[in-house]
Amino acid sequence: xxxxxxxxxxxxxxxxxxxxxxxxxxxxxxxxxxxxxxxxxxxxxxxxxxxxxxxxxxxxxxxxxxxxxxxxxxxxxxxxxxxxxxxxxxxxxxxxxxxxxxxxxxxxxxxxxxxxxxxxxxxxxxxxxxxxxxxxxxxxxxxxxxxx
Numbered sequence: 001x002x003x004x005x006x007x008x009x010x011x012x013x014x015x016x017x018x019x020x021x022x023x024x025x026x027x028x029x030x031x032x033x034x035x036x037x038x039x040x041x042x043x044x045x046x047x048x049x050x051x052x053x054x055x056x057x058x059x060x061x062x063x064x065x066x067x068x069x070x071x072x073x074x075x076x077x078x079x080x081x082x083x084x085x086x087x088x089x090x091x092x093x094x095x096x097x098x099x100x101x102x103x104x105x106x107x108x109x110x111x112x113x114x115x116x117x118x119x120x121x122x123x124x125x126x127x128x129x130x131x132x133x134x135x136x137x138x139x140x141x142x143x144x145x146x147x148x
Contacts, residue, residue, distance in 0.1 A: 001026045002039035004047055009035050016047065062134055069139035072108070072131060076142040077101045081124060083147035092120035098129060098143055110141075121145055 001023045005013050009030070013019045018039055021030065030036045037043045079101050082090040095115035102108045116130030116138075124147035131139045 003030055003036040004039050004043055005036045007035050016051065018044075018047075062136060065134035065137040069131075069133055069137050072110075072133075072139040072141050075102075075106055075108075076144050077105060078144045078146065080146045080148045081121075083124065089122055089124070089147065092122045093143075093145060094120045095129075098141075102141070115141075 005017050008014050095112045095117040099110045099112040102110050114132045124145045127143045128140045131141050
């Protein structure tokens with residue numbers, strides 16, 4: 001019997017795959033636990049329609065991420081850090097502060113976890129920070145740190 005998997009099943013397949021299983025296994029395990037559906041013409045058609053809708057949604061998300069990346073690369077976030085004698089700074093600037101400053105200055109919602117800042121910024125100057133917007137789209141955000 002051919003089954004369309006509705007969820008990932010260990011040692012059988014991933015969601016959306018069509019697999020061939022024994023009739024007893026399908027009737028006694030897969031179908032009662034709603035892990036899959038029988039591969040009828042209607043169910044196959046529904047699966048194809050779901051896949052097409054998902055692909056369309058993914059394309060839209062990718063396009064949105066690309067547009068947002070273009071917008072980000074034009075902007076420069078300005079932050080201030082306290083500095084003492086000899087240019088020594090007090091504290092540092094983390095990805096959380098960069099995300100908050102982008103929200104205040106440009107009304108942009110950037111998740112601090114998506115900012116590719118390995119180490120906190122501890123010196124005044126200009127920096128570029130990687131922002132991972134989508135698995136295929138990475139933008140560079142300019143950050144300018146001024147010493148006060």
